Amino acid sequence: MIAELLLILLTAVLINNPVLYYFLGLCPYLGVSNKVDMAFGMGMAVTFVMTVAASLTWVINNLIIFYLNTGYGIDLGFLRYIIFIFVIAGTVQLVEMFLRKFFPSLYDRFGIFLPLITTNCVILGCCLWIDVKGYNLVAGQEGVAVSWKFLQALLFGIGNGLGFTLAICLMAGIRERLNFSDVPRDFRGVGITLIVAAILAMAFMGFSGIGG
Amino acid sequence: MIIVVTILLAAALMLGLALLFTITLGVAKVRLHVDVDPRIERIEQILPGANCGGCGAAGCASFARAVVEGKLPTGGCPVGGADVSALIADIMGVEFSAGHPLRPVVRCQARQEDRLGRAEYNSIGTCDEANVVGGLQACTYGCLGFGDCFDACRYDAITMIDGLPVIDYEKCTNCGACSKACPRNIIARVPFSSETMYAVACSNRDPGRAMKNICKVGCIACGACAKAAGELFEVKANLAELNYDAYTQADPSPAAEKCPTKVIIPFGSNGKCP
Numbered sequence A: 001m002i003a004e005l006l007l008i009l010l011t012a013v014l015i016n017n018p019v020l021y022y023f024l025g026l027c028p029y030l031g032v033s034n035k036v037d038m039a040f041g042m043g044m045a046v047t048f049v050m051t052v053a054a055s056l057t058w059v060i061n062n063l064i065i066f067y068l069n070t071g072y073g074i075d076l077g078f079l080r081y082i083i084f085i086f087v088i089a090g091t092v093q094l095v096e097m098f099l100r101k102f103f104p105s106l107y108d109r110f111g112i113f114l115p116l117i118t119t120n121c122v123i124l125g126c127c128l129w130i131d132v133k134g135y136n137l138v139a140g141q142e143g144v145a146v147s148w149k150f151l152q153a154l155l156f157g158i159g160n161g162l163g164f165t166l167a168i169c170l171m172a173g174i175r176e177r178l179n180f181s182d183v184p185r186d187f188r189g190v191g192i193t194l195i196v197a198a199i200l201a202m203a204f205m206g207f208s209g210i211g212g
Numbered sequence B: 001m002i003i004v005v006t007i008l009l010a011a012a013l014m015l016g017l018a019l020l021f022t023i024t025l026g027v028a029k030v031r032l033h034v035d036v037d038p039r040i041e042r043i044e045q046i047l048p049g050a051n052c053g054g055c056g057a058a059g060c061a062s063f064a065r066a067v068v069e070g071k072l073p074t075g076g077c078p079v080g081g082a083d084v085s086a087l088i089a090d091i092m093g094v095e096f097s098a099g100h101p102l103r104p105v106v107r108c109q110a111r112q113e114d115r116l117g118r119a120e121y122n123s124i125g126t127c128d129e130a131n132v133v134g135g136l137q138a139c140t141y142g143c144l145g146f147g148d149c150f151d152a153c154r155y156d157a158i159t160m161i162d163g164l165p166v167i168d169y170e171k172c173t174n175c176g177a178c179s180k181a182c183p184r185n186i187i188a189r190v191p192f193s194s195e196t197m198y199a200v201a202c203s204n205r206d207p208g209r210a211m212k213n214i215c216k217v218g219c220i221a222c223g224a225c226a227k228a229a230g231e232l233f234e235v236k237a238n239l240a241e242l243n244y245d246a247y248t249q250a251d252p253s254p255a256a257e258k259c260p261t262k263v264i265i266p267f268g269s270n271g272k273c274p
Helices: A002-015 A026-031 A036-072 A077-102 A104-113 A121-132 A146-178 A190-207 B002-031 B038-046 B060-068 B081-092 B127-133 B148-152 B177-181 B208-214 B224-228 B253-258
Strands: B102-106 B158-161 B164-167 B187-191 B196-200 B233-236 B239-242 B264-268
Touching: A002 A146, A002 A190, A026 A104, A026 A146, A026 A190, A036 A077, A036 A104, A036 A121, A036 A146, A036 B002, A077 A104, A077 A121, A077 B002, A121 A146, A146 A190, B038 B060, B038 B081, B060 B081, B102 B164, B102 B196, B102 B264, B127 B148, B148 B158, B148 B177, B177 B187, B187 B196, B196 B239, B224 B233, B224 B253, B253 B264
Parallel strands: none
Antiparallel strands: B102 B187, B158 B164, B196 B264, B233 B239
């Protein structure tokens, strides 16, 4: 039981890293990975948003939409995307207000990248993957504890956030050292960052296949 | 029938979510409120938004905050110019008097063929380094031509032609980055009281006798300009200097005619930059 949960976490962090395997969330990844402390802050913000968004959307998806579907035959699946984006936007607003009050320097340094988490594909991707990976309630699967599925979805959300944090902190560390290297003039900035990201992705490919 | 129920339930679900988030965010806004001076946002809106750093602050938002806190002057934005400064002064409730914009002027007109070279140079290729290492050309005051100013300019306003920077005054935002980048302080920031301004395009303070070997187009400190337009020109330490405070009262063109090495040249949008 615990092993299964740990496997979900490990898969999300290392094997199916949202940035380096699925190439989602590249905007903050390239934009905020200049310094390690900023990268860590962004990673934590994304983790928080992802966890809350994943849980909330799981609840709505599986306790309201699914219940209405199987219990009453009313299919509200068309609302899924709208509700997901709605919840994510609201959560990001909360994070923004929180950061502005308690970490104003971090808020200033993030600038536009904080509200950009809202439209970021990695958050929506995590929410939608929960359906794809089967951490939701499916009709015909009786006897499955609701809380067990919720735990899976929650850990998936946390794992994706931690995976994003890992990837962005790695990139920040590399970029801080790249500052002292002789990068060709036309590659400086985003160019060399993308190339480094590609090499990192290739390195992380070594994990694929573990866990099936 | 079932369609009606579906629609009603969909509406109810969205409404329920909307209410939930309205209440949550409303409470959060009150509990997590941060007091911000509204003037900061008003100033931020009228700034050009180039985030060039020419004002000395780290971007337009920082500049707006610094102005409201009184740390930077209202006329501090070189890109916005007099119009923006007047508006900022209006928001802050102070009087504003327009000054002249400080525009960059390259005080050297020596192309690669005009300069006397000395040692062969095989190093990194930046002006900063070449200035410290020294010895690659005879003129120790003049432009080295490796383009530190060109690298510093974020607006593509500088082009390097034959080892000399040429400024495109249409693209230049007067941010001052080129002036800061030049290790020999060749790019000066001059108050432009008109579209085109004359300047002495030489920074060399070696005596006149030595100049004819060092550079064909440098200032030999003969004093002809001072004789032609005395209020404007003065020869100090082997170099002619233009007094920009007296510029509006006098005309430098007779001095430019008399100059034997033609080192007093016009700069600006209508001038023929070297």
